[in-house]
Amino acid sequence: MTAGSLPEPPVTDLLDSVLHPVRGHHAFEACVERLATAIRLGVYPLGTTLPSERDLAIRLGVSRATLREAIAALREAGFVETRRGRGGGTVVTQKPKTPAGRAAVRVTAAKRRAWLDALDFRRVVEPGAAALAAERELTDGQREQLEQALADVNEARKPAEHRQADSRLHLTVAALSASPRLIEAVTSVQASLHEMLLAIPVLDRNIAHSDRQHARIVRSVLNGQPTRARRAMEDHCDDTAALLRGLL
Amino acid sequence: MTAGSLPEPPVTDLLDSVLHPVRGHHAFEACVERLATAIRLGVYPLGTTLPSERDLAIRLGVSRATLREAIAALREAGFVETRRGRGGGTVVTQKPKTPAGRAAVRVTAAKRRAWLDALDFRRVVEPGAAALAAERELTDGQREQLEQALADVNEARKPAEHRQADSRLHLTVAALSASPRLIEAVTSVQASLHEMLLAIPVLDRNIAHSDRQHARIVRSVLNGQPTRARRAMEDHCDDTAALLRGLL
DNA sequence: TAAATTCGGTATGAACTCAGACCTTTATCC
DNA sequence: GGATAAAGGTCTGAGTTCATACCGAATTTA
Numbered sequence: 001m002t003a004g005s006l007p008e009p010p011v012t013d014l015l016d017s018v019l020h021p022v023r024g025h026h027a028f029e030a031c032v033e034r035l036a037t038a039i040r041l042g043v044y045p046l047g048t049t050l051p052s053e054r055d056l057a058i059r060l061g062v063s064r065a066t067l068r069e070a071i072a073a074l075r076e077a078g079f080v081e082t083r084r085g086r087g088g089g090t091v092v093t094q095k096p097k098t099p100a101g102r103a104a105v106r107v108t109a110a111k112r113r114a115w116l117d118a119l120d121f122r123r124v125v126e127p128g129a130a131a132l133a134a135e136r137e138l139t140d141g142q143r144e145q146l147e148q149a150l151a152d153v154n155e156a157r158k159p160a161e162h163r164q165a166d167s168r169l170h171l172t173v174a175a176l177s178a179s180p181r182l183i184e185a186v187t188s189v190q191a192s193l194h195e196m197l198l199a200i201p202v203l204d205r206n207i208a209h210s211d212r213q214h215a216r217i218v219r220s221v222l223n224g225q226p227t228r229a230r231r232a233m234e235d236h237c238d239d240t241a242a243l244l245r246g247l248l
Numbered sequence: 249m250t251a252g253s254l255p256e257p258p259v260t261d262l263l264d265s266v267l268h269p270v271r272g273h274h275a276f277e278a279c280v281e282r283l284a285t286a287i288r289l290g291v292y293p294l295g296t297t298l299p300s301e302r303d304l305a306i307r308l309g310v311s312r313a314t315l316r317e318a319i320a321a322l323r324e325a326g327f328v329e330t331r332r333g334r335g336g337g338t339v340v341t342q343k344p345k346t347p348a349g350r351a352a353v354r355v356t357a358a359k360r361r362a363w364l365d366a367l368d369f370r371r372v373v374e375p376g377a378a379a380l381a382a383e384r385e386l387t388d389g390q391r392e393q394l395e396q397a398l399a400d401v402n403e404a405r406k407p408a409e410h411r412q413a414d415s416r417l418h419l420t421v422a423a424l425s426a427s428p429r430l431i432e433a434v435t436s437v438q439a440s441l442h443e444m445l446l447a448i449p450v451l452d453r454n455i456a457h458s459d460r461q462h463a464r465i466v467r468s469v470l471n472g473q474p475t476r477a478r479r480a481m482e483d484h485c486d487d488t489a490a491l492l493r494g495l496l
Numbered sequence: 497t498a499a500a501t502t503c504g505g506t507a508t509g510a511a512c513t514c515a516g517a518c519c520t521t522t523a524t525c526c
Numbered sequence: 527g528g529a530t531a532a533a534g535g536t537c538t539g540a541g542t543t544c545a546t547a548c549c550g551a552a553t554t555t556a
Contacts, residue, residue, distance in 0.1 A: 019308060026513085027512080064514090082534070084521050089534080120427045121427055128373070179369055333553065337504080
């Protein structure tokens with residue numbers, strides 16, 4: 001090789017991480033995962049009807065044929081049931097699962113790494129979303145939704161319901177940031193978190209502590225105090241992360 | 249309808265933003281965009297050779313056939329040239345473009361919105377990445393790479409080269425955070441930023457100011473001061489964003 | 497100089513995905 | 527009760543993408 005005449009190779013060790021896969025799965029699998037996640041996180045609680053197939057297909061950026069296969073898979077897995085005719089649709093039939101109710105997932109080294117990364121990523125995006133939400137001018141409807149989400153968390157009794165309400169609260173805060181990219185990031189992070197909490201049952205003694213933090217986050221957002229909101233969310237993430245890291 | 253017996257519909261206004269498209273484009277287009285972006289951002293500078301087709305296909309999670317079509321498109325667009333045989337490969341032939349050298353992109357309302365969102369998202373993820381990088385124990389090689397990236401920015405004379413070096417510096421900081429998700433987020437943000445700067449020529453009088461901020465960021469990361477690093481990056485993002493928002 | 501290796505180039509059939517039209521079922525409105 | 531609307535169910539042909547071979551060119555290396 002005519003060494004010296006060629007430019008130095010780029011810092012491959014660091015920068016080749018820029019080339020991540022262009023898309024994870026097939027469209028079909030991706031849809032199943034998205035919808036299942038949305039249901040598990042309580043975006044569509046038990047008994048609610050999903051948007052129509054045509055609507056969902058557009059939102060997920062997928063053909064109706066593909067979307068229908070995804071729904072069929074969810075139906076076979078017991079997540080939803082489908083009724084035909086006007087006023088019909090696909091309704092959620094799956095009760096939220098509790099950690100114990102689910103066979104322990106096999107935790108591979110790769111999954112472990114992905115989970116730890118999710119905790120790092122969460123610590124960045126959720127506080128950021130909270131701060132941004134606190135900067136926005138909120139409508140009365142939005143304020144009400146946020147307060148409702150907080151109330152739902154406080155009122156939830158069963159662990160599985162509490163988990164869903166918790167996800168919904170975090171997603172609501174993210175939605176208030178009004179940043180599509182942040183919303184996506186938080187959704188993805190909450191999905192990982194949900195997976196972790198299913199695999200690693202966490203003692204519930206800290207729920208009261210967690211609820212106090214939620215209240216502080218919501219209050220800061222409603223009062224339009226970005227710095228406080230960020231700080232509150234950081235504390236919240238740190239506490240959860242410490243708990244989870246200890247159990248990995 | 250037996251109103252009242254059905255559960256309340258979820259807070260659709262807010263939470264349906266969770267259902268974003270499952271994948272933007274076809275695999276082919278996505279590959280073209282990724283590679284073009286990597287080249288434009290200086291991940292593969294002028295004259296360097298891309299990884300082999302088989303390697304790239306694996307990294308991008310795409311079949312070799314599809315990847316080859318993408319490379320063919322880049323070749324036709326003048327980005328790269330290809331040589332066969334052992335030691336051959338695909339080399340970057342495209343000189344970095346300067347804002348003026350490119351026909352103004354038509355700025356649609358959607359694009360404008362996406363750009364503004366990118367600025368918000370950037371303000372969250374880049375400071376987060378900087379703080380995380382400052383928390384890591386860095387190897388000597390990593391410290392050197394970071395210093396080199398900073399030096400490259402300072403030494404760049406032509407605007408286009410400065411732009412590439414700037415991207416590389418930011419990507420290097422992100423890479424040091426060692427969080428795949430953060431790296432992806434920063435890469436995506438830098439791609440948007442690059443697009444904006446091509447479309448909206450920015451006066452260069454602030455380069456000295458920007459370089460001072462870069463130096464402060466790098467110093468904080470090297471000294472292991474997460475809070476200072478975050479703050480420095482926040483200031484840097486704020487200044488860039490203010491400039492760009494003013495021109496939209 | 498000959499063999500091995502590492503590249504890009506080509507071909508093929510299967511699987512997946514898409515867009516769009518059309519049908520059937522059910523609820524509501526007149 | 528009939529018309530209309532809104533949902534799911536079905537079909538089809540074209541376009542993409544994939545995995546897996548195998549071929550040809552250029553460079554090392556024995």
